Amino acid sequence: MHKLRLKFSKKGPIKFIGHLDVMRYFQKAIRRADIDIKYSEGFSPHQLLSFAQPLSVGATSDGEYLDMVVNSFTSEKDIMDRLNSVCNEGITIRAVRELDEKEEKAMTLSFAAKYEVRMRQSSQLPAGWTDDFMRFLSRDKLPAMKKTKSGEKEIDMKPMIFDCRPLTDGDGVELILSMNSKETLKVSLLFQYFFESCGLDFSPVYLNINRADIYRLFTDPDGRRYIEPFIPANDDERFYLDG
Amino acid sequence: MNYKLALSDETLLSIEKPERYIGNEVNAVYKDKDKVDIRFAFCFPDVYEIGMSHLGIQILYGLFNSYPDVWCERVYSPWIDMDRLMRGQNIPLFALESQDKVRDFDFLGFTLQYEMCYTNILQVLDLSGIPLFSRERTWDDPLVIGGGPCSYNPEPIADFFDIFYIGEGETRYRELFDLYKDLKESGISRDEFLRRVSGIPGMYVPSLYDVKYKEDGTILSMEPKFSDVPKKVNKELCTDLSNEFYPTKPVVPYIKVTQDRVVLEIMRGCIRGCRFCQAGQLYKPLREKSLEYLEKIAIESLKNTGYEEISLSSLSSSDYSKLPELLDFLIDKCNEKKVNISLPSLRIDAFSLDVMSKVQDVKKSSLTFAPEAGTQRMRDVINKGLTEEDILRGSRQAFLGGWNKVKLYFMLGLPGETDSDILGIGDIANKIAKEYFETVPREKRGGRTVEIVASTSFFVPKPFTPFQWAPMNSKEEFLDKANKTRKGIMSQLNQKHIRYNWHEADATMMEGIFARGDRRLSDVILAAYKKGCIFDAWSEYFKFDTWMEVFSEAGIDPFFYTTRERDDDEIFPWDIINCGVAREFLLREYKSALTGKPSANCRQRCLGCGATSYGVGVCMEEKSGA
Ligand code: SF4
Numbered sequence: 001m002h003k004l005r006l007k008f009s010k011k012g013p014i015k016f017i018g019h020l021d022v023m024r025y026f027q028k029a030i031r032r033a034d035i036d037i038k039y040s041e042g043f044s045p046h047q048l049l050s051f052a053q054p055l056s057v058g059a060t061s062d063g064e065y066l067d068m069v070v071n072s073f074t075s076e077k078d079i080m081d082r083l084n085s086v087c088n089e090g091i092t093i094r095a096v097r098e099l100d101e102k103e104e105k106a107m108t109l110s111f112a113a114k115y116e117v118r119m120r121q122s123s124q125l126p127a128g129w130t131d132d133f134m135r136f137l138s139r140d141k142l143p144a145m146k147k148t149k150s151g152e153k154e155i156d157m158k159p160m161i162f163d164c165r166p167l168t169d170g171d172g173v174e175l176i177l178s179m180n181s182k183e184t185l186k187v188s189l190l191f192q193y194f195f196e197s198c199g200l201d202f203s204p205v206y207l208n209i210n211r212a213d214i215y216r217l218f219t220d221p222d223g224r225r226y227i228e229p230f231i232p233a234n235d236d237e238r239f240y241l242d243g
Numbered sequence: 244m245n246y247k248l249a250l251s252d253e254t255l256l257s258i259e260k261p262e263r264y265i266g267n268e269v270n271a272v273y274k275d276k277d278k279v280d281i282r283f284a285f286c287f288p289d290v291y292e293i294g295m296s297h298l299g300i301q302i303l304y305g306l307f308n309s310y311p312d313v314w315c316e317r318v319y320s321p322w323i324d325m326d327r328l329m330r331g332q333n334i335p336l337f338a339l340e341s342q343d344k345v346r347d348f349d350f351l352g353f354t355l356q357y358e359m360c361y362t363n364i365l366q367v368l369d370l371s372g373i374p375l376f377s378r379e380r381t382w383d384d385p386l387v388i389g390g391g392p393c394s395y396n397p398e399p400i401a402d403f404f405d406i407f408y409i410g411e412g413e414t415r416y417r418e419l420f421d422l423y424k425d426l427k428e429s430g431i432s433r434d435e436f437l438r439r440v441s442g443i444p445g446m447y448v449p450s451l452y453d454v455k456y457k458e459d460g461t462i463l464s465m466e467p468k469f470s471d472v473p474k475k476v477n478k479e480l481c482t483d484l485s486n487e488f489y490p491t492k493p494v495v496p497y498i499k500v501t502q503d504r505v506v507l508e509i510m511r512g513c514i515r516g517c518r519f520c521q522a523g524q525l526y527k528p529l530r531e532k533s534l535e536y537l538e539k540i541a542i543e544s545l546k547n548t549g550y551e552e553i554s555l556s557s558l559s560s561s562d563y564s565k566l567p568e569l570l571d572f573l574i575d576k577c578n579e580k581k582v583n584i585s586l587p588s589l590r591i592d593a594f595s596l597d598v599m600s601k602v603q604d605v606k607k608s609s610l611t612f613a614p615e616a617g618t619q620r621m622r623d624v625i626n627k628g629l630t631e632e633d634i635l636r637g638s639r640q641a642f643l644g645g646w647n648k649v650k651l652y653f654m655l656g657l658p659g660e661t662d663s664d665i666l667g668i669g670d671i672a673n674k675i676a677k678e679y680f681e682t683v684p685r686e687k688r689g690g691r692t693v694e695i696v697a698s699t700s701f702f703v704p705k706p707f708t709p710f711q712w713a714p715m716n717s718k719e720e721f722l723d724k725a726n727k728t729r730k731g732i733m734s735q736l737n738q739k740h741i742r743y744n745w746h747e748a749d750a751t752m753m754e755g756i757f758a759r760g761d762r763r764l765s766d767v768i769l770a771a772y773k774k775g776c777i778f779d780a781w782s783e784y785f786k787f788d789t790w791m792e793v794f795s796e797a798g799i800d801p802f803f804y805t806t807r808e809r810d811d812d813e814i815f816p817w818d819i820i821n822c823g824v825a826r827e828f829l830l831r832e833y834k835s836a837l838t839g840k841p842s843a844n845c846r847q848r849c850l851g852c853g854a855t856s857y858g859v860g861v862c863m864e865e866k867s868g869a
Contacts, residue, residue: 012244012246012267013244013245013246013248013265013266013267014267014497016255016256016261016262016265017262017497017498018262021262021497021498021499024497024499025269025497027549027551028269028495028548028549028550028551029549030549031545031549031550031551031580032546032547032548032549034546039581043604044583044604045581057256057261058252058255058256086549088244088269089244089267089268089269090244090246090267120252120253121251121253122251122253204256205252205253205256205257206253208252
């Protein structure tokens with residue numbers, strides 16, 4: 001029995017496919033790729049498969065993660081090649097890594113996510129909005145009402161924003177937001193308040209979102225907290241949290 | 244794949260289920276449009292989830308795309324929200340793969356699976372910007388062609404179609420495409436082209452026929468306008484299914500659809516000859532596919548789709564002669580790959596129960612019987628060879644095997660039905676419950692008890708069946724019969740264990756009108772569409788009152804088509820078509836029905852229906868003589 005973690009991107013029309021259907025998509029892809037996945041016991045066995053975090057419908061991604069348990073496999077690369085040969089719909093496996101047997105699920109470990117946010121045509125934001133946005137984020141507090149299971153509660157969004165900078169091409173921003181079991185900040189909630197501060201109508205469909213990666217939390221030998229993608233593409237993707 | 248979508252992100256995110264309109268599913272076929280000669284848009288005129296579940300489209304989609312010069316794409320009815328949006332913003336209907344406008348295609352094909360989709364055909368034409376009537380179209384419009392079961396009496400929608408394809412689609416489309424390639428650029432008129440099409444076997448071009456009516460409204464004659472147009476159109480049929488194309492790479496939808504599994508068609512046709520059943524006559528004679536072929540197809544399809552379930556498909560799978568071998572093979576392969584097997588339409592007996600217990604969770608699944616009528620007398624009338632003893636024996640064996648749920652299907656409004664036939668429904672349901680209590684002692688029930696669901700639908704006489712002459716019940720009669728059925732069930736000792744469902748009578752009446760309708764109904768369908776009728780197959784959108792209004796405005800009596808008994812020699816609108824089964828045979832069967840005389844099945848004795856002229860399948864087998 002081996003635990004594997006896969007990093008994949010989701011681009012093109014498949015961005016309109018919701019989380020549950022993406023799961024069903026992978027279940028079928030794994031069968032097509034003839035991967036020796038492990039099944040649960042019982043009368044209707046299911047594949048041992050879990051995703052880090054759902055991605056909202058309409059958003060693309062460069063860094064989604066899924067964990068699976070296999071009975072056997074030849075190599076990480078073989079798993080990647082097999083899956084990529086049967087996925088032509090905008091899903092690309094970017095990396096596969098075997099995990100320690102005791103590793104917890106990506107779902108439990110995820111701590112933050114990086115997003116690139118641009119505006120779709122329908123949004124009324126004037127050009128140069130990123131400056132306004134940076135100014136908005138520099139407020140001491142960013143109070144918001146967040147929907148919960150039992151109604152609404154007031155939160156402060158500010159400590160859930162780890163980083164924000166304009167994209168180099170100037171028409172959007174890159175954000176690192178908290179995404180874990182304690183607190184999760186949705187891009188759309190943040191922008192709802194930003195639009196409000198500009199006196200503009202807001203709808204989530206205005207936002208063109210790409211999730212760049214999902215991060216987990218580490219502490220270095222000096223006791224400083226940093227985050228890093230589950231499977232980094234480069235060596236220097238460490239991001240220190242406390243400045 | 245194709246990243247360029249016809250709709251904006253904003254539009255797609257503002258509607259229900261954008262997945263219906265984006266294509267790009269697994270195994271969807273993409274081609275370079277500059278390298279093909281023929282663009283074919285294939286439409287199932289209902290919502291995506293229904294249309295995607297249909298095997299026929301998958302077969303022809305795969306076959307057409309296997310031709311290098313053809314690119315076949317899919318189109319479904321935009322759902323109500325999308326329909327509104329497209330009209331509001333003048334967005335033309337597009338095909339899923341290329342996302343190109345349907346109007347720019349060479350062909351627009353419709354599969355006609357049920358009568359209640361007729362207004363959706365108009366929706367698709369309308370949203371595409373294609374003139375609704377064949378006579379108004381030019382070479383700038385696609386050729387509009389229909390096929391499938393309703394094309395065996397296409398007269399109510401004849402004016403909207405350029406061509407109907409009668410029979411199994413595998414055989415003659417290539418000829419049609421070649422003719423089109425030869426002639427399209429030759430300067431020939433569209434009408435002239437259609438006349439040439441009528442020379443291809445199986446192609447019915449309705450505009451080439453004149454229909455004359457008698458004073459009583461029945462047909463006087465239906466004659467070709469030209470001498471080179473055939474007087475009758477013969478059904479097309481595959482003679483060697485084991486060497487025929489089968490789609491082992493069907494398109495796999497992202498979202499859950501009605502039929503979410505590999506469908507393995509094991510044979511076509513049926514030996515049984517139930518007198519109410521249209522499919523049983525249309526697809527005669529029974530032709531089986533070879534075991535080796537099916538094994539190969541099953542493995543390939545599972546491999547290419549990744550589906551976790553496979554289902555056998557046929558009209559009566561128990562009649563497949565190598566069923567035990569096929570199931571052994573599938574159970575073996577599927578266990579290995581953790582694939583479920585679903586087995587619809589099996590006759591309940593020791594063999595099928597044994598198989599079912601291997602592939603299903605007995606506690607969750609139910610047994611299905613379709614006695615169709617409540618008494619043996621009535622079952623003889625309809626030639627349904629299932630006796631009460633069969634049902635009770637099957638139930639007993641199943642109860643011993645751990646089943647406790649039973650589903651029963653009946654029809655109300657069958658020819659010659661009496662109150663005792665109706666009350667027989669409650670009676671048989673009660674006997675099954677009694678069987679349970681006698682078979683399974685209390686201590687073995689494990690806290691469970693028997694659950695029986697009896698469902699009735701209302702009988703609609705269909706063309707090319709022995710009952711094509713028979714009167715259909717009125718809505719009032721139907722509802723009265725459903726009421727009697729309910730009371731009959733309520734009066735049973737075990738009524739607490741029996742649930743009863745019945746179909747809507749209004750929709751059934753419409754189905755009855757169109758099933759045996761004629762050309763004069765085109766105007767009614769158009770008028771209903773103009774008044775907002777669409778998705779009539781969906782009870783929440785079906786507007787019965789609007790339909791009735793339209794009939795009365797058009798001065799057409801709907802009962803002319805339903806409750807009237809036809810004379811033996813009446814000319815039917817569908818007589819233009821030869822489905823391979825002789826009219827004399829059907830009439831003979833109708834007379835036998837009226838005297839309550841059952842007939843043999845095709846394996847026992849040939850009844851001389853006429854299908855033997857195809858020279859294939861069960862017609863060529865030795866008979867058991869029973
Ligand atoms: S010709 Fe005879 S065997 Fe063939 S389908 Fe008809 S009744 Fe059956």
